[in-house]
Amino acid sequence: MKETDTKFLESAFKKYYFEHFDLIHVPQRTSEREFGYQKFNSGMTRHISVKDDKELHLLLMQNVPSDVYCSNAYYSFPNLPMNEKDWKEADLIFDIDAKDLNLSCRSNHTISICNECNQISKNSDQCSKCNSTKLEKKSLPCKNCIDASKTEVLKLSEILINDFSINKNDIQIFFSGNEGFHIYVYDSQFQQSGSRERSELVDYIMFNGAIPEKFGMKKFKPNRNSFPDFNESGWRGRFSKYVYGSKSKRSKIISELLVNGYSSFQKTLDDVSEKIGTKIDPNVTMDIHRIFRLPGSINSKSGLTKILCQDLEKFDAYSDSCFISEESVEIVANCPIEFKLKNKKFGPFNNEKVSVPTFAAVYMICKKLATIA
Amino acid sequence: MLALGQDEIAKYPFLADAGQYLKDKGFTLDQFGRDPDLKDLITKAYERIQVAADGKIYKSDLVGDQVSREAALPREVFSFLLAIVLLKLSGMHTLIKRFALAEARRAEKYLEKDLANISDESKKQLAIRVIDDLFSVQIEKIDDYFVIPVSDYLKHSINFHEREWKLINRHVENGQVFLTPHETVRLIRKELGTYINSKIVNAKTPTMIPGFEDHVNKLVMLSKKFSTFTVTTGEYPPCIKHAIDVLEKGENLPHSGRFMLATFLLSKGQSVQQIAPLFKNAPDYNERVTLYQLNHLAGTSGSGTQYSCPSCEKLKTQSLCFATSECDGIITPLQFGKKRK
Numbered sequence: 281m282k283e284t285d286t287k288f289l290e291s292a293f294k295k296y297y298f299e300h301f302d303l304i305h306v307p308q309r310t311s312e313r314e315f316g317y318q319k320f321n322s323g324m325t326r327h328i329s330v331k332d333d334k335e336l337h338l339l340l341m342q343n344v345p346s347d348v349y350c351s352n353a354y355y356s357f358p359n360l361p362m363n364e365k366d367w368k369e370a371d372l373i374f375d376i377d378a379k380d381l382n383l384s385c386r387s388n389h390t391i392s393i394c395n396e397c398n399q400i401s402k403n404s405d406q407c408s409k410c411n412s413t414k415l416e417k418k419s420l421p422c423k424n425c426i427d428a429s430k431t432e433v434l435k436l437s438e439i440l441i442n443d444f445s446i447n448k449n450d451i452q453i454f455f456s457g458n459e460g461f462h463i464y465v466y467d468s469q470f471q472q473s474g475s476r477e478r479s480e481l482v483d484y485i486m487f488n489g490a491i492p493e494k495f496g497m498k499k500f501k502p503n504r505n506s507f508p509d510f511n512e513s514g515w516r517g518r519f520s521k522y523v524y525g526s527k528s529k530r531s532k533i534i535s536e537l538l539v540n541g542y543s544s545f546q547k548t549l550d551d552v553s554e555k556i557g558t559k560i561d562p563n564v565t566m567d568i569h570r571i572f573r574l575p576g577s578i579n580s581k582s583g584l585t586k587i588l589c590q591d592l593e594k595f596d597a598y599s600d601s602c603f604i605s606e607e608s609v610e611i612v613a614n615c616p617i618e619f620k621l622k623n624k625k626f627g628p629f630n631n632e633k634v635s636v637p638t639f640a641a642v643y644m645i646c647k648k649l650a651t652i653a
Numbered sequence: 654m655l656a657l658g659q660d661e662i663a664k665y666p667f668l669a670d671a672g673q674y675l676k677d678k679g680f681t682l683d684q685f686g687r688d689p690d691l692k693d694l695i696t697k698a699y700e701r702i703q704v705a706a707d708g709k710i711y712k713s714d715l716v717g718d719q720v721s722r723e724a725a726l727p728r729e730v731f732s733f734l735l736a737i738v739l740l741k742l743s744g745m746h747t748l749i750k751r752f753a754l755a756e757a758r759r760a761e762k763y764l765e766k767d768l769a770n771i772s773d774e775s776k777k778q779l780a781i782r783v784i785d786d787l788f789s790v791q792i793e794k795i796d797d798y799f800v801i802p803v804s805d806y807l808k809h810s811i812n813f814h815e816r817e818w819k820l821i822n823r824h825v826e827n828g829q830v831f832l833t834p835h836e837t838v839r840l841i842r843k844e845l846g847t848y849i850n851s852k853i854v855n856a857k858t859p860t861m862i863p864g865f866e867d868h869v870n871k872l873v874m875l876s877k878k879f880s881t882f883t884v885t886t887g888e889y890p891p892c893i894k895h896a897i898d899v900l901e902k903g904e905n906l907p908h909s910g911r912f913m914l915a916t917f918l919l920s921k922g923q924s925v926q927q928i929a930p931l932f933k934n935a936p937d938y939n940e941r942v943t944l945y946q947l948n949h950l951a952g953t954s955g956s957g958t959q960y961s962c963p964s965c966e967k968l969k970t971q972s973l974c975f976a977t978s979e980c981d982g983i984i985t986p987l988q989f990g991k992k993r994k
């Protein structure tokens with residue numbers, strides 16, 4: 281990134297941090313958390329402890345980081361090297377990202393930036409100018425991406441609440457600032473679970489590794505008795521609703537399943553996993569030493585804020601998370617795709633000099649699709 | 654500790670405080686070596702070990718036996734306690750392991766029976782309390798099922814590799830997993846074995862008691878049958894070789910052992926990809942988790958801190974050290990073969 285661009289982003293971010301202290305708080309049990317941050321064009325600084333909001337705000341003003349992180353884990357000594365920290369427990373965290381949902385809209389709003397010649401083109405496997413295949417992909421997620429992610433969030437919450445008996449008030453949902461959601465679960469029975477246990481939770485939530493026997497299909501002498509009922513709880517119930525469709529079709533579908541046999545049933549289970557399993561990023565949930573983007577901080581992939589969703593249904597990601605100023609700036613934009621921020625449409629721009637509000641300029645510069653004029 | 658009745662101690666003799674038990678019954682170890690009437694209990698204890706060494710479960714006097722209960726009960730407990738004394742005197746670790754495992758299986762049978770006992774509530778409660786006390790698994794009974802919190806379930810189930818133990822293949826409701834008595838007991842099998850094993854390992858070794866020598870010698874002979882001779886490559890220190898052995902046999906290596914092995918090999922310049930297959934035989938192998946953990950140790954993910962191999966001193970406290978004379982004068986396994994006195 282060019283010096284002038286980083287300077288510009290730094291001043292925009294600093295202004296945000298200065299004006300929005302109200303949105304940025306240290307989490308509960310602050311002194312047991314590890315903090316970390318990254319500055320533009322430089323590496324990660326980790327193993328920091330922060331005392332309170334005031335100290336956090338000071339850190340933000342002094343360093344003007346591009347990204348700020350905080351552990352979901354609690355340690356006795358958060359600022360010591362990892363093997364001396366003394367891990368105590370960790371909140372459960374989940375990451376749901378539109379890029380993992382195989383959405384058909386995605387190719388329409390993905391941009392390829394050539395690593396060799398910097399040529400920017402709509403989604404392709406090869407640079408249109410130099411034919412290089414070394415491309416960096418940037419996505420400008422759309423409303424469909426967000427809606428599909430919201431659906432996954434709801435699926436996840438349903439499992440957390442019904443299967444794991446987690447109190448609704450102990451679940452917090454944040455827009456990640458880019459193209460998905462971060463979900464936190466506090467005070468659950470899993471606080472002290474290690475990564476292997478969390479990996480099992482992941483498979484449960486994603487519906488991975490199910491065996492036919494547990495969903496009614498026996499290998500030898502299969503019979504109708506063991507198939508799940510329509511109203512059963514947990515995955516057997518969700519399986520029924522998806523596979524039978526309706527209560528009245530249960531009997532007919534079971535007959536079909538029996539005729540098709542055991543190995544076909546395994547395929548049915550794989551299909552269930554694909555269609556109704558919750559698509560979470562396994563690596564995030566099983567990582568118990570992670571530092572995760574701090575709520576209220578800006579995501580430097582977009583310039584948008586990671587923000588709490590009070591009402592997920594009404595939440596408008598590309599409006600409710602945009603806090604950068606409206607002030608107009610001149611940039612050279614090379615953004616072949618139209619995008620929407622704060623209910624305004626921008627682009628497409630074909631390598632042209634334009635005046636746009638700072639928030640749109642920040643968005644495009646973060647995506648490497650514009651530079652300061 | 655639990656307050657135990659007579660036949661409960663007979664079923665779960667590892668719960669008794671050995672020294673106290675003998676004292677309460679008015680016996681000393683010396684008497685068993687001297688008194689001809691008691692001496693055949695040593696033979697009985699020896700047989701108990703022998704059966705275990707053969708991989709069988711000791712047939713208890715408690716089930717369908719002619720011996721009157723009154724007489725049988727103390728004998729049952731004594732033979733267990735004396736078996737431990739014999740094992741300690743012989744110092745044969747392979748036998749201790751086998752014995753602990755067989756005794757665990759035996760106890761498992763009783764636990765399962767007691768859990769499923771519908772006519773005697775107190776038996777069931779005892780089994781539930783044993784499991785809670787020993788393994789901090791809180792069991793509640795709902796209809797015909799035993800339910801335990803999902804997090805407790807996972808702590809144990811991650812050690813199984815059969816897919817039926819995956820959480821997705823379990824009845825989960827309200828944060829709890831529903832299990833049959835058999836499954837409940839099966840869940841803690843490994844820990845039960847470990848518990849009994851550590852109780853024996855941590856028991857004090859008495860000095861040789863007159864009258865015990867013959868059986869101790871027989872045990873030493875018996876254990877020869879089981880000792881394996883490993884070819885030494887002269888490259889890795891004994892602790893590392895031992896850890897690799899354990900994994901190759903498909904046995905469980907404790908977390909601390911895996912940490913030692915991984916950090917050692919990483920320091921020797923091996924890559925995560927090279928090391929990962931070593932863990933393939935582990936009973937709880939999970940590729941995703943193994944890679945995550947190795948990358949974490951290597952500092953290639955997350956923290957970026959590379960972990961270093963523990964010192965010999967630390968490994969000694971973790972019972973991972975198997976020092977030979979070649980280890981003289983080194984303070985970390987990494988110095989093995991480098992530093993000479």
Ligand code: SF4
Pocket residue numbers: 890891892893964965966968969973974975976977980983984985986987989
């Ligand atoms: S002395 Fe050190 S190197 Fe030798 S076995 Fe023990 S721990 Fe390993």
Ligand SMILES: [Zn+2]
Pocket residue numbers: 394395396397398399407408409410411412
């Ligand atoms: Zn190019």
Ligand SMILES: [Zn+2]
Pocket residue numbers: 383385386389421422423424425426
């Ligand atoms: Zn989209």
